[in-house]
Amino acid sequence: MAQGILRDHKLVRSIVALGANLDSSVGAPISSLTYAIDKLGSDRSDINVKITSKFYQTPCFPEGAGPDYVNAVIILETRLPPQKLLQRFHQIESDLGRVRKVRWAGRTLDIDLISYGNQVLPNHQTVERWIDLDLEKQLSAVPDQLILPHPRIQDRPFVLVPLCEIWPDWMHPLLGVTARQLLNRIPAQEIAKVIAL
DSSP states (O other): OHHHHHHHSOOEEEEEEEEEOSOBTTBSHHHHHHHHHHHHHHOTTTEEEEEEOOOEEEOOSSTTSSSOEEEEEEEEEESSOHHHHHHHHHHHHHHTTOOOOSTTOOOSOEEEEEEETTOOBSOHHHHHHHHTOOHHHHTTOOOSSOOBSOTTGGGOHHHHHHHHHHOTTOBOTTTOOBHHHHHHTSOHHHHTTOEEO
């Protein structure tokens, strides 16, 4: 019955960012990202991976805190609601040994839901508050609920560069600007650190 209900839900186009900078059970970070994308694409009843960016090498954040990352962005279509999609991501992360102890620590795999259709969750005021949070507070504040679109996308060249490769005209549902316009706001020296592999 649940499958029938899922089939009745319309497909929602979503943006997903992936990153890793530590070896996992399947190998180096490139292997981890490849594994995750293949795993997401293998269950076509719930998730259909439509487009995958190149892989990019990017500096660890904060810089010098660990090995460089490998990052990518995928566009997928899904009938799963956002929380169920996140559960799928967390299962794949766990399969590759991801342990959530320290925020922004090195990781074997990180899968972030960047956007889910045009939804703003839980509401405009909450998303705006998280977007406006200064960097010092970002280091310690952790949301207790799903925030969509991801409140840090406009600050992250390691997401915006691969996103602009595959969907530069994506429109931020709250800020009202495209991915390309967001990337153009990032200093050129920061963009230059995102290197295609």
